[in-house]
Amino acid sequence: MREVMTKAMARNIFYGGSIFFILIFLGLTIHSHLYIVNTSTAATPLTDSVARGKRVWERHACINCHTLHGEGAYFAPEVGNVMTRWGVVEKPDDAFETLKGWIEAQPTGIAGRRQMPRFHLTDEEIRDLANFLIWADKTDTKGWPPNDAG
Amino acid sequence: MKYESQKIAYAYFLVAMILFVVQVSGGLLAGWIYVSPNTLSEIVPFNVVRMLHTNSLVVWLLLGFFGAAYFVIPEEAEREIHSPKLAYLQLAILVLGTAGVVVTYLFDLFNGNLLLGKDGREFLEQPLWVKVGIVVAALMFLYNISMTVLAGRKTAITNVLLIGLWGIAIFFLFAFYNPHNLSLDKMYWWYVVHLWVEGVWELVMASILAYLMLKLTGVDREIVEKWLYVIVATSLFTGILGTGHHYYWIGTPGYWQWIGSIFSSLEVIPFFLMMVFSFVMVWKGSRDHPNKAALLWSLGTTTLAFFGAGVWGFMHTLHGVNYYTHGTQITAAHGHLAFFGAYVSLNLAIFTYAFPILKNRDPYNQVLNMSSFWLMSGGMAFMTFVLTFAGTVQTHLQRVMGQNYMEVQDQLSIFYLMRFGAGVAVVLGAVLFVFAILVPKREVVAPGPDAKLSPAE
Ligand code: HEM
Ligand code: HEM
Ligand SMILES: [Fe+2]
Numbered sequence: 001m002r003e004v005m006t007k008a009m010a011r012n013i014f015y016g017g018s019i020f021f022i023l024i025f026l027g028l029t030i031h032s033h034l035y036i037v038n039t040s041t042a043a044t045p046l047t048d049s050v051a052r053g054k055r056v057w058e059r060h061a062c063i064n065c066h067t068l069h070g071e072g073a074y075f076a077p078e079v080g081n082v083m084t085r086w087g088v089v090e091k092p093d094d095a096f097e098t099l100k101g102w103i104e105a106q107p108t109g110i111a112g113r114r115q116m117p118r119f120h121l122t123d124e125e126i127r128d129l130a131n132f133l134i135w136a137d138k139t140d141t142k143g144w145p146p147n148d149a150g
Numbered sequence: 151m152k153y154e155s156q157k158i159a160y161a162y163f164l165v166a167m168i169l170f171v172v173q174v175s176g177g178l179l180a181g182w183i184y185v186s187p188n189t190l191s192e193i194v195p196f197n198v199v200r201m202l203h204t205n206s207l208v209v210w211l212l213l214g215f216f217g218a219a220y221f222v223i224p225e226e227a228e229r230e231i232h233s234p235k236l237a238y239l240q241l242a243i244l245v246l247g248t249a250g251v252v253v254t255y256l257f258d259l260f261n262g263n264l265l266l267g268k269d270g271r272e273f274l275e276q277p278l279w280v281k282v283g284i285v286v287a288a289l290m291f292l293y294n295i296s297m298t299v300l301a302g303r304k305t306a307i308t309n310v311l312l313i314g315l316w317g318i319a320i321f322f323l324f325a326f327y328n329p330h331n332l333s334l335d336k337m338y339w340w341y342v343v344h345l346w347v348e349g350v351w352e353l354v355m356a357s358i359l360a361y362l363m364l365k366l367t368g369v370d371r372e373i374v375e376k377w378l379y380v381i382v383a384t385s386l387f388t389g390i391l392g393t394g395h396h397y398y399w400i401g402t403p404g405y406w407q408w409i410g411s412i413f414s415s416l417e418v419i420p421f422f423l424m425m426v427f428s429f430v431m432v433w434k435g436s437r438d439h440p441n442k443a444a445l446l447w448s449l450g451t452t453t454l455a456f457f458g459a460g461v462w463g464f465m466h467t468l469h470g471v472n473y474y475t476h477g478t479q480i481t482a483a484h485g486h487l488a489f490f491g492a493y494v495s496l497n498l499a500i501f502t503y504a505f506p507i508l509k510n511r512d513p514y515n516q517v518l519n520m521s522s523f524w525l526m527s528g529g530m531a532f533m534t535f536v537l538t539f540a541g542t543v544q545t546h547l548q549r550v551m552g553q554n555y556m557e558v559q560d561q562l563s564i565f566y567l568m569r570f571g572a573g574v575a576v577v578l579g580a581v582l583f584v585f586a587i588l589v590p591k592r593e594v595v596a597p598g599p600d601a602k603l604s605p606a607e
Binding site (some may be wrong): 109 | 183184186187190191192195196197199200201261262267268269270271272275295306330331332333334335336337372375376379380382383384386387390391393396397398399400401402403404405406473474475476477478479480481548549550552554555556558559
């Protein structure tokens, strides 16, 4: 390598090239940001309820058992499409009822089965959570997951 | 020890090793919950155990990096650390934050409080006050080492190390941005997670590795440093746009499927180069350094990083493959070997190299240390294999055949049992490592008569 390149050349390539790629990345970030806001998540309005629902999701660290759009923990099912799986993605009231029934049935206590903890949520929180999951479900995720199993 | 202030590293490495043992014990518990799911389910649910496992991992790796910087920089810059007091204060803040995190998670304190309660985004669950503490500590650290380097000799090693450490702090700032829009949240979340492990952390890894090679093999600095720049150039050229491999299915534009696939495939190059670099240096080197255990860990880290990050990363990085494997046990398999190979082993390499020097004695715990290398690496490799099998079966049944998630999981129990067994080996290895570093007062197996030792460096 000694003949082909000096240390100073290697250093300058490192600096110059990195700046080049950072700039491209920043440009694509701006475009992607606008695309998310205006296109892929524009199908359903991001209401206050959806925003509150996201907070409920975070406060209880649901992501450390479940995946959401395939990211998170692998201990429990994907929830990015759970509203589709339950057949309630177009019916917010049914979504609320189904989710409420689910949350309040936990933990099942069945021996040898993974347990979801009991979260003590108010009806309003459950409604927000359902709206958040419907909102997420309607995001354009380029056809992922491959099927309803998630 | 040439410089008194290198001693700071001792305290950092000690805390890091304690958290390392906590981390793997937490992993073992999480692995046991997979086997016997009712364990502690109403007292400490799986998500809490998992947060403790992953957060303690990241904290101890960072503490190890900080300690390594305090150890390496005085020698490279040829002067004492600007302010040792500040360095200890920084450690105290980090320890306080860590304790705060553990208590907050375990007892779910201040749930919902914006400042004090946990903030449940994966890996960034720390309450806001802890995040602020981390930034304060990082600023103290950067000030301290930057002042030291600016006033002293500037080498490629300190240069790349500083850029890496500044990058860690800068990208962490994205942890404070949590938009209501989930897809935006996810896009910027990867600025912390991906641009750390596949960007700036690689700079830290490469520079510490370069330092170790310089010391252990005695190869010319010019050669080592040229390699260093070439390696980190390939890291950033591929890793920045490689972020695209996380932008396939989260609401980001379709062009990421191509950009992500192409650039993240090229991310294998820096890991391959680091492996080649370490073996070539050892081959060319004239020095027969007595710390064979440090050499083993140094070669181990580049090899295992190549497999964990490079090979296992490539396995699921093309978007056509990732469509099926995304978020399965395949991801867990890769996450484990990549973190272990690249960053755990790197830290254990520098600990192994530094401790005899910090304690001002010969490296005489090597046989135990080297056994711990094989025990841990064997355990992690086995864990990676069984999770890969589990993930393959899962991908096929769930993603191709469309079987229900929980039904599929029931069919994977044998793999989870084997993962637990592998975890036991890893925990034993970790404990053995800490023991070998801290306790023995002499070599446990006497070296053979041929072992001509040159003086320690
Ligand atoms: C030492 C470097 C690396 C570390 C520590 C690392 C670690 C991880 C971790 C922990 C995850 C899971 C993140 C989550 O929770 O969602 C992940 C995901 C991923 N990594 Fe890496 N990785 C490294 C390098 C690489 C490389 C070089 C490649 C490609 C060649 C790669 C490809 C991927 C892909 C495609 C995913 C997404 C998996 C999915 O879709 O579920 N990684 N990595
Ligand atoms: C005793 C050994 C270990 C066991 C039994 C173990 C077990 C586990 C388990 C059960 C999970 C949760 C996976 C899920 O969400 O379903 C996990 C996650 C994780 N562990 Fe470990 N672990 C061990 C050691 C380690 C080590 C040494 C490292 C670092 C090198 C590590 C890094 C991680 C990471 C990064 C995640 C998050 C993975 C992701 O999001 O893809 N673990 N571990
Ligand atoms: Fe990545």
